[in-house]
Amino acid sequence: MATAVLPPQQRTNYLNAEHGVKSWLLTVDHKRIAILYMLSITFFFFIGGIYALLIRLELLTPAGDLVQADTYNRLFTGHGIVMVFFFLIPVVPAILGNFLVPLMIGAKDLAFPRINLLSWYLYVIAGALMLHVIITGGVDTGWTFYTPYSTAFASPKVIEAGLAAFINGFSSIFTGLNFIVTIHRMRAPGMTWSRLPLFIWAHYATSLVMVLGTPVIAITLVLLVLERVFHLGIFDPKLGGDPLLFQHLFWFYSHPAVYIMILPSMGIISELIACFSRKRIFGFNFVALSSVAIAVLGFLVWAHHMFVAGMSVYAALIFSFLTFFIGVPSAIKVFNWTATMYKGSVTYETPMLYAFGFLGLFTIGGLTGLFLATLGVDIHVTDTYFVVAHFHYVMVGGVVMAYLGGLHFWWPKITGRMYPESMGKLAALIGFVGFNLTFFPQFILGYVGMPRRYYQYPPEFQVLNVLSTAGATILGIGYLFPLVYLLWSLRYGEVAGDNPWNAAGLEWKTSSPPPTFNFDVDPVVDFEAYNYDELKEIPVER
Amino acid sequence: MGNTPFWPESASNWAQGVDALYIFLVLVSVVMCVLIFGAVAFLSVKFRRKPGVQPTAIEGSHFLEITWSVLPMFFFFAFFLGGALIFFHERTPPQDASEIYVVAKQWMWKMEHPEGPREINTLHVPLGKDVKLIMTSMDVIHSFYVPAFRIKQDVLPGRYTIMWFRATQPGTYHLFCAEYCGTQHSGMIGSIIVQPEAEYQTWLNGGSSSVPLAQTGEKAFAELGCASCHRSDTQGRGPLLAGIYGRPVALEDGRSVMVDENYLRESILDPGAKVVAGFRPVMPTFQGIISEEQLAALVAYVKSLTPSSGQAAGAAPAKAEKGPPQMKSGRSR
Numbered sequence: 001m002a003t004a005v006l007p008p009q010q011r012t013n014y015l016n017a018e019h020g021v022k023s024w025l026l027t028v029d030h031k032r033i034a035i036l037y038m039l040s041i042t043f044f045f046f047i048g049g050i051y052a053l054l055i056r057l058e059l060l061t062p063a064g065d066l067v068q069a070d071t072y073n074r075l076f077t078g079h080g081i082v083m084v085f086f087f088l089i090p091v092v093p094a095i096l097g098n099f100l101v102p103l104m105i106g107a108k109d110l111a112f113p114r115i116n117l118l119s120w121y122l123y124v125i126a127g128a129l130m131l132h133v134i135i136t137g138g139v140d141t142g143w144t145f146y147t148p149y150s151t152a153f154a155s156p157k158v159i160e161a162g163l164a165a166f167i168n169g170f171s172s173i174f175t176g177l178n179f180i181v182t183i184h185r186m187r188a189p190g191m192t193w194s195r196l197p198l199f200i201w202a203h204y205a206t207s208l209v210m211v212l213g214t215p216v217i218a219i220t221l222v223l224l225v226l227e228r229v230f231h232l233g234i235f236d237p238k239l240g241g242d243p244l245l246f247q248h249l250f251w252f253y254s255h256p257a258v259y260i261m262i263l264p265s266m267g268i269i270s271e272l273i274a275c276f277s278r279k280r281i282f283g284f285n286f287v288a289l290s291s292v293a294i295a296v297l298g299f300l301v302w303a304h305h306m307f308v309a310g311m312s313v314y315a316a317l318i319f320s321f322l323t324f325f326i327g328v329p330s331a332i333k334v335f336n337w338t339a340t341m342y343k344g345s346v347t348y349e350t351p352m353l354y355a356f357g358f359l360g361l362f363t364i365g366g367l368t369g370l371f372l373a374t375l376g377v378d379i380h381v382t383d384t385y386f387v388v389a390h391f392h393y394v395m396v397g398g399v400v401m402a403y404l405g406g407l408h409f410w411w412p413k414i415t416g417r418m419y420p421e422s423m424g425k426l427a428a429l430i431g432f433v434g435f436n437l438t439f440f441p442q443f444i445l446g447y448v449g450m451p452r453r454y455y456q457y458p459p460e461f462q463v464l465n466v467l468s469t470a471g472a473t474i475l476g477i478g479y480l481f482p483l484v485y486l487l488w489s490l491r492y493g494e495v496a497g498d499n500p501w502n503a504a505g506l507e508w509k510t511s512s513p514p515p516t517f518n519f520d521v522d523p524v525v526d527f528e529a530y531n532y533d534e535l536k537e538i539p540v541e542r
Numbered sequence: 543m544g545n546t547p548f549w550p551e552s553a554s555n556w557a558q559g560v561d562a563l564y565i566f567l568v569l570v571s572v573v574m575c576v577l578i579f580g581a582v583a584f585l586s587v588k589f590r591r592k593p594g595v596q597p598t599a600i601e602g603s604h605f606l607e608i609t610w611s612v613l614p615m616f617f618f619f620a621f622f623l624g625g626a627l628i629f630f631h632e633r634t635p636p637q638d639a640s641e642i643y644v645v646a647k648q649w650m651w652k653m654e655h656p657e658g659p660r661e662i663n664t665l666h667v668p669l670g671k672d673v674k675l676i677m678t679s680m681d682v683i684h685s686f687y688v689p690a691f692r693i694k695q696d697v698l699p700g701r702y703t704i705m706w707f708r709a710t711q712p713g714t715y716h717l718f719c720a721e722y723c724g725t726q727h728s729g730m731i732g733s734i735i736v737q738p739e740a741e742y743q744t745w746l747n748g749g750s751s752s753v754p755l756a757q758t759g760e761k762a763f764a765e766l767g768c769a770s771c772h773r774s775d776t777q778g779r780g781p782l783l784a785g786i787y788g789r790p791v792a793l794e795d796g797r798s799v800m801v802d803e804n805y806l807r808e809s810i811l812d813p814g815a816k817v818v819a820g821f822r823p824v825m826p827t828f829q830g831i832i833s834e835e836q837l838a839a840l841v842a843y844v845k846s847l848t849p850s851s852g853q854a855a856g857a858a859p860a861k862a863e864k865g866p867p868q869m870k871s872g873r874s875r
Binding site for chain 1: 545546548549550556559560563564567571574575578581582585586587589590591592595596597598599600601603606607610611612615617618621622624625626627628629630632633646681682683685687688689690692693694695696698699700703706716718719720721722723724725726727728729768797
C-alpha cells in the first residue's frame with residue numbers, strides 16, 4: 001500500500017524527528033501538542049468516568065448507603081467540572097482540531113505555535129489545580145456554581161475550583177484565537193473558503209464562540225470570588241446582590257459552551273459520512289453555514305435554563321421562542337448527512353459505525369431539546385433526570401461518538417498504524433447499546449419526577465435506576481475497550497500507508513505520520529472539498 | 543419497588559394540559575426518529591458498496607433544503623404556542639386563590655396557612671380550590687416541585703416567588719426540592735395532602751395554632767410600632783395601607799410600581815428603595831429585625847386591609863369609612 005521508497009517507519013516524521021522528554025514538553029509542533037492534549041484529556045476522561053461509576057453505584061439503591069451525602073455531592077460536582085471543562089470542551093478542538101486544522105488547509109503549523117503550547121500548559125496547570133481540589137476534598141456546588149450557595153455556604157475549595165475553570169478558559173480562548181487566525185491567514189494557495197472542509201468550518205464557528213463566550217465565564221468566576229472573599233454584594237441578596245444575575249452570566253457562556261462541544265463533533269461527522277459514502281456532503285453550503293448559524297444563535301438562548309428561576313414571564317416567552325430556532329440549523333445538518341448517502345457507495349468501517357451512532361444519539365438528544373424549549377413541559381421536567389438524559393445524549397452521546405469515530409478515522413494518520421477493525425466495530429456497538437441503556441431510562445425517570453442531584457430517592461424509582469447503572473457498566477466497557485486495542489495497535493497494528501481510506505482532503509496527501517512541517521511539497525489546491533468522484537475507487541474487499 | 547411507575551400521577555389542573563403537550567411532542571419525535579433512522583438504514587443498505595457501481599456526484603437541492611428548514615418550524619411554532627399558553631396561565635394566579643406562605647431553608651419546608659395552622663414538610667390543600675403559594679427562602683435557592691401537579695418554581699432568598707394550582711385528585715403526593723441546596727438536598731422532601739373540602743376544614747380546625755396569619759400580622763404591626771406612621775387617616779408620615787395591595791402606586795422618582803407581595807416585602811426590608819410619591823424616606827429598615835414568618839404575617843395583614851376595613855392597629859376604627867380609598871391620589875399629586 002505504501003508507495004514511498006523507504007518503509008514508512010523509517011521515514012522522518014513528527015514522531016521520530018526528535019527524541020526525549022524535552023523534545024515533547026518544549027515542542028511547538030501542532031501535531032505533538034495534539035498528542036500531549038490527547039494524553040492529558042484522556043487522563044481526565046477517566047477521572048470523570050470514575051466519578052460517573054461511583055455516582056451510578058450509589059444510585060443502585062434508593063437509600064444513601066455507599067457514600068455520605070456530602071461525598072455524593074462532591075462526586076457529581078467533580079464529574080460535572082472534570083467532564084465539561086477538562087474533557088468535553090477541549091476534546092475535539094484541542095486534539096483532533098490541533099492535529100488537523102493546519103493539515104487540512106495545507107499549512108505548516110498553526111499561526112501561533114508558541115501560544116498553542118501555552119494553551120496546553122494552561123490546561124495542565126488548570127488540571128493540576130483541579131486534581132489538587134479533588135484530592136484535598138473536592139467541591140460540592142455542582143458544576144454550575146449557583147449562588148448564593150457557592151458564595152455563602154459551600155465547601156472551602158470553591159475558589160480553587162473556580163480558578164481552575166478560569167485558567168482553563170484561557171487555554172480555550174488561545175486555541176480559538178489560534179484557529180481563527182490560522183484559517184484566515186494560512187490556507188494553501190487555492191484553498192478558498194468554499195473549498196474548506198466542513199471540519200474546518202465547524203472549527204471556525206467553534207473558535208468564534210470560544211473567543212467571544214469564554215471571557216464572560218472568566219468575569220463571572222472573578223465576581224464569584226470577589227463576593228466569597230471580600231463579601232461584595234453581587235449575587236447574594238443578603239449582601240444586596242441578585243442570585244439570578246449569576247445565572248444569567250453563567251449561562252451566557254455555558255449555553256454557547258454546549259456548541260463549543262458539539263460543533264467540532266459535527267465537523268467530524270461530515271468528514272466521516274463523506275468518506276464512507278464516497279460522496280461530497282449533500283448541501284455543502286447549508287451544512288457549512290448552519291455551523292455559523294448555530295454559533296450566532298447559540299448566544300441568544302441562554303435563559304432557557306432559567307424558566308423556573310424566577311425570571312419575568314415575557315423574558316421566558318422570548319427565550320422559549322428563540323430556542324426553537326436553534327433547532328433548525330441542527331436539523332439541516334442531520335437531514336443533509338442522511339441525504340449524502342443517497343446514490344453513494346456506503347461501507348461500514350468503524351468510523352462510519354460511530355457516525356451512525358452519532359446520528360442516532362444526536363437526533364434523540366436534539367428532539368428532546370424541543371421538549372425543554374416548550375415552556376409548559378419544561379416547568380415539569382427541568383431539574384429532573386429528563387434534563388440529565390437530554391444533555392448526556394447531546395454532549396456525551398454526540399461528542400464522544402464523534403470523537404471516537406474521528407480518532408479511529410485519523411488514527412492511521414496520527415500514528416501510522418491501523419487499529420484492529422473487528423474490535424473497533426465491536427467497541428462502537430457496545431458503546432451505543434450501553435449508552436442507550438444508561439440514559440434512555442432517565443428520560444422516563446425524569447418525567448415521572450425524579451429530581452437530579454439526588455443522593456437518595458423514593459423506592460419506586462429504583463427499577464429505572466438499576467437499568468441505568470447496568471447500562472453504565474456496559475458503556476464503561478465500550479469506552480475502555482478502544483483504549484486497550486488502540487494502545488496495542490501502536491506496536492502491532494498493520495502499517496497504514498498514507499491514505500488507507502482513499503479519502504479526499506489534504507491531510508491524506510501527505511505521509512502517515514506526517515513530517516514535522518506537514519508537507520514535503522507545499523500543496524496547491526485546485527479541487528473542491530470531498531471530490532470523491534475524481535478519486536479512483538478502491539477495491540471492494542478492502 | 544413493587545410497582546414501578548412509568549407515568550407520574552395526575553392530580554392538578556395542570557396535569558392534563560402538560561401531559562397532552564408532552565404526548566404530542568413524543569409522537570412527533572417518534573415519527574421523526576422513524577423517518578430519520580429509517581432513511582439512514584434504507585440508504586446505507588441500498589447504496590452499500592457494490593462491485594462496479596460508482597457513486598453519483600450530487601451537489602444538493604435547494605428545494606429540499608428549504609422544505610426541511612421550513613417544515614419543522616410549523617411544529618416548533620405549535621410546541622411554542624402550546625407551552626406558552628400553559629406557562630402564561632401558570633404565572634397568572636386567580637385573584638381569589640387562598641394564599642399559603644412557604645418558607646424554605648436548608649433542609650426543610652415551612653408552610654403557613656392563612657387560617658393559622660403551620661406545617662413542616664407537609665402541605666394540606668383542599669380539593670378543587672385554587673391555591674396560591676407565596677414562597678421565599680432563608681438561605682440558598684430551593685425549588686418547590688410537585689411532580690403529580692406538573693409544576694415547579696424556584697424559591698429564592700430575598701424575594702417572593704409565586705406558583706398556583708388547583709388539586710383535582712385526593713391523595714398524598716411527593717414534594718421535592720428540585721434545586722440543589724447542599725448536603726441534605728435529597729432529604730428536603732415532603733408530602734402534599736389533597737383532601738376534600740369538608741375533610742380539609744376539619745383538619746384546619748383541629749390544628750393547634752389557629753390564629754389566622756393576618757391576625758398574627760396585625761399583632762406584629764402593633765408591636766413593631768408600624769401604626770405610628772402608617773395611620774388609618776391620611777395624616778401619617780407613611781402611606782395609608784388600606785386597599786393598597788394589587789394597585790399601581792406612583793413613586794417619588796416619577797415611576798410607578800404595582801403593589802404586590804414583593805413590593806410590600808421590599809418596602810419593609812429596604813424602605814428607601816421605592817418611596818411612594820409625597821413621602822420622605824424616613825422609615826427604618828426591618829432587615830434582620832423580623833423573621834421570614836413575621837414578614838409573611840405582616841404582608842398577609844397589609845393585603846387583608848381593605849379601604850372599608852380600615853387599619854385596625856393603633857388607630858381609631860371610626861375614621862375608617864372617611865379614609866379615601868386611594869391615598870396616593872391625595873398625597874402624590
